[in-house]
Amino acid sequence: MVTCLTVGTLVGCGKNQNTETQENKNVASDVKKDEVKLQKLNWSENNFNALNKLIEENGVKGKNYDANKKPYIVVDWDNTSIYNDVEEALLIYQLENLEFKMSPEELSKVLRKDIPKDNFNEKCNNKDGQPVNIDLIAEDIDSDYKFIYENYKGMKGDKTLEDMKKTSEYKDFIAKTRYLYDSIGKTFSADISYPWVTYLFAGMNENEVKELAEKGIDNALNEKIGVKSLTSPEELPGKAGVVSVSYNSGLRTLEEQQNLYNTLMENGIDVYVCSASFVDIVKTFASNPKYKYNVPEQNIMAMELQRKDNVIVPEFKEGYDQTQGAGKTKTIKRFLASEKGYGPILVAGDSAGDVAMLKDFEDTKIGLIINRLKDGEIGELSKLASDSIGKDDVKYLLQGRDENTGTFRPSEKSIMFEQTEEGLLHK
Known part of the structure; x- marks a missing residue:
């Protein structure tokens, strides 16, 4: 997890260079x-x-x-x-703006990577009180992302981001992916949940992540501090059912x-x-x-x-x-x-x-x-x-x-x- 240090030679950044400026x-x-x-x-x-x-x-x-x-x-x-937490602030920005560089098949593998198939913590049950696990929630996200990938002009389609925001699949994708992150963190150890969220940057290079991060940070610095909630659409319950998740909004230096x-x-x-x-x-x-x-x-x-x-x-x-x-x-x-x-x-x-x-x-x-x-x-x-x-x-x-x-x-x-x-x- 370490990338770079002022210890003679730069370590872990994919290149060697003298780090003592x-x-x-x-x-x-x-x-x-x-x-x-x-x-x-x-x-x-x-x-x-x-x-x-x-x-x-x-x-x-x-x-x-x-x-x-x-x-x-x-x-x-x-x-x-x-x-507050910059990784979590960037996650919601990435979801809302559909900033991904994976095919549906690639995202499908990332969603399930290293996640046990146990039911999530009971605090993460769906609206009807039924337990949810990775198989159920990931199948719904797979379906949402496939729709997005085929229709959003930032991927393979021709619809604008504003067009996509009106769709149930977009709303379901954001709510259920953020719910998945929350459920992993509440149910499993940090050595599972902490790496998982970073996998969503797959397909990007360093500069692309930095550009995305700067946009997300600037957005969050201007957001009101508070707690926001997301609920997946009633009309699209999917396999997991309707789920809700709350998260902290806003960053401050x-x-x-x-x-x-x-x-x-x-x-x-x-x-x-x-x-x-x-x-x-x-x-x-x-x-x-x-x-x-x-x-x-x-x-x-x-x-x-x-x-x-x-x-x-x-x-x-x-x-x-x-x-x-x-x-x-x-x-x-x-x-x-x-x-x-x-x-x-x-x-x-x-x-x-x-x-x-x-x-x-x-x-x-x-x-x-x-x-x-x-x-x-x-x-x-x-x-x-x-x-x-x-x-x-x-x-x-x-x-x-x-x-x-x-x-x-x-x-x-x-x-x-x-x-x-x-x-x-x-x-």
Whole structure:
């Protein structure tokens, strides 16, 4: 799942190239030691002070700074560097705009790839309360997509997108494909659900995915934050019956994270991303200057697929670990810690998929947790962070946010969507 890293030679992008740019070589010498400090913005006071201290002690102002042994951080992307999930935002955009480069036969195989034939979680039953499994739902999507493929002018037909939007098959295709993604995630483990959604880019090359990602990101950044619902048409129940699914809408950039990453880099500290979203999507968001994060493309570690002649193949990249859960730690160790000889000084995350990398490196001085009031292992780390608020030299920091606005709050406490009361920990 990893693609590219500043570790001598670029790994996993289908080509070899020197990844240490002249800009990276000279960053330390270009920084004046009395410049470029973190902005307060909406950081909690405790977190702001701790992050400033980290930068002062480990950046170019630090007495032990070595430009040949640059310190680095590793951050999650979705719901850590941004508000909401870019992979999921792009999925709905891809569906609504029929951005696919597969034949009906190819999509049919992708839909079923690696999915057990068990019934989905009972929360995913159809409108009549009947269980649904991959065979039932995939057969309906097959039929919808065949109709779309033969009629849409972006494929083999002559009808416009607006014409297609009026059809029951279009509405059924979007609702049932989004329902399928949701059901896979609710029923099976992350090592099944996370790669599955990336297979929908099969047939595209890197530039096509990046162009699609930019359009989808721009669209989602302009969407209202909220929850939307889709229900398949009553007149086209198919094999699976009528199904409904809800999903989060809207993306937001986080000014605090934009400023943090740029400030770190300007102080001679490298920034890497380790994300469970597809690599070309994360590259687009993290590296395109228009989004103001400015993380170098070669510093993006994320989910990766096989490529043949630069075209994406719906197969997980051979020899790579999925960049979720323990796979994040394995990836960081393989491409960074083992090559550099030391671990990240800061790791940032928000969910269970980030717990391993938040805990596994002795060199980590700060584990920054975006507070989503979650339970489980990330809840346990959040409790450690909450117990340490106001103390010196703590490892875990908890940063609050407001889910109604998609912004950080100047507090460790968060406000959940459609709520007004702030909370510190999961209840």
